[in-house]
Amino acid sequence: MVEFAYKNPTKLIFGKNKISQLKKELEQYGKRLLLVYGGGSIKRTGLYDSIMTELEGFDVFELSGVEPNPRVTTAQKGADMIKEHKIDVVLAVGGGSVIDCTKLIVAAAYYDGPAWDIVIGKHKPTQAVPFGTILTLAATGSEMNSGSVITNIDTNEKLGWGNPLVYPAFSILDPTYTFTLPEHQTVNGIVDMMSHLIEQYFNEATNTTVQDGMIEGVLRAIIETAPKVIDNPTDYDARETLMLAGTVALNGSLRWGYSGDWSTHNIEHAVSAYYDIAHAQGLAIIMPNWMSYVMPKHVDRFEKFAKNVFGIQKETAFDTAKAGIDALRAFWTSLNAPSTLAQVEIDDTKLKEMTEHCMIYGTFGRLEPLGYDDALAILKMSL
Structure with a gap:
């Protein structure tokens, strides 16, 4: 391992009915609030009404319609709203x-140039508006890390960026908020969190x-739990397990001393930069082929992966390794x-x-550095 330092400032508030702590967490920052959400499912499930009840006494402004692959134009709109309305805190x-x-919104709010400058590293934020989260989908781990992925449809680029200033101040995780998810979104979340673990493994x-032991254990827990959630979407214990697994998978605590490979994510970003598919769908397709x-x-x-995650043992090491990859693909299928x-x-x-998009930063991958011909071969395998 390399030497490392680790600090995660996000306060995790986990369990049923924890929305009751929302007002206390927010009011320390001020009363002018920007509420950011997606396509409106929070209104259909009643969560929006619950939030507005808790936000009584706040001046609430809203930015809805955040895309599944969030656009830099949407983030720019949010940053402009913060400036216009003198927002104190974002939810x-x-x-x-x-x-x-939201991470790009709160960073771009203190920058007079285009928000995309932050994503491409042209501008390094020195200040950000505080924000909290209420999680409704167990998947990315973004609720407890400082990373973000943003799409620029004008340039066909989908890029990751991060900054310690954009850790959420707090995140409320109530597994019951995931009960009403469509099955495909639940599946996407499972694939996403497993991919994060595998990239680090x-x-x-x-x-x-x-x-290794921690990652293997979390992967086994997901594999055991996933069918239960598909069979019974309101199984609280199963939803609880997946929600915690998704957060732990990418809050930094499983990669102390190294970074992980991340080739699959790089290749998938190239795919969804040109084709607006769900990130997890691309990962499910590409990761077994990269492997x-x-x-x-x-x-x-x-x-080792095949033995300790799927319990597979064949006559040779190669056959065991191959069977582990096949088992992962079969599980996702x-x-x-x-x-x-x-x-x-x-x-x-x-x-x-x-x-070419795969090569935007040059050679990629840490377990096995890859170049243009490698990326092309993996994409062809994925067709």
């Missing part, structure tokens, strides 16, 4: 897309005994996640453009 209600968008370090592509050079690592780009109506029309 993001939704899943990772809403929270990611396959890493550049040589001594990760403690972290198959790099596994021959890292057989021992993939063998059992949840009705896609396994090919063709299933989400993507062909090879923009193969060159997607491959």
Whole structure:
């Protein structure tokens, strides 16, 4: 491992009816509030009304319609609203897309240039408006980290960025808020959190005994729990497990001393920059193919994954490693996640453009550094 320092300032408020703490958490920052949410499901489920009851006495302004792949234009609109209305604090209600968008909103509110400058690193924020979250989808872990992914449809770019200033001040996680999710969103969340864990498991370090055990354990918990949630969406214990797993998967505590690989995410961002598919759908398609592509050079690592996550043992290390990849693909397929780009109506029309997007920062991947030809091969395997 490399030497490291770790600090996570987000206050996690977990359990039933924790919305009762919302007012106390917000009012320390002021009374002028921007409420950010997505397509309106919070109104259909009644969560919006519950929030507005708790926000009695606040001056509430609203930004709705945050996209599943959040647009820089939406974040810019939110930043402009903060400036116009002199907002004190922001509340993001939704899943990772809403929270990611809010992170850019609160940073761009203290910048006079375009919000995209922050995403591409042209401007480094020195100040951000405080914000909290109410999570409605267990998936990205954005509720307890400082990372964000934003799409610029004008340039066909989907890029990640982060800054310590955009950790949420607090996040309220009530598993009952995920009871009414459509099944495909639940599945997307499961794939997303598992992908985060796998990206970290396959890493550049040589001594990760403690972290390996934690990641393997969380993955096994998800695999055991996922079918229960699909069979019974209101199973509180199962929803609770998935919600906690999604947060732990990407709050930084499982990658002390290393960064992880993240090749699959890089390739998926290229795909969804050109085709507006759900992030998790792209991950479900690409990750098993990335694994198959790099596994021959890292057989021992993939063998360990197969043994400790899926309980697989074959005659040879290679066969065991391969069976572990097959088991992951089969598990996601059992949840009705896609396994090919063709299933989400993507062909090879923009193969060159997607491959070039993969190389936007040059060589990528830490377990196995990859270049243009590698990205192209993995995309072709995914068709």
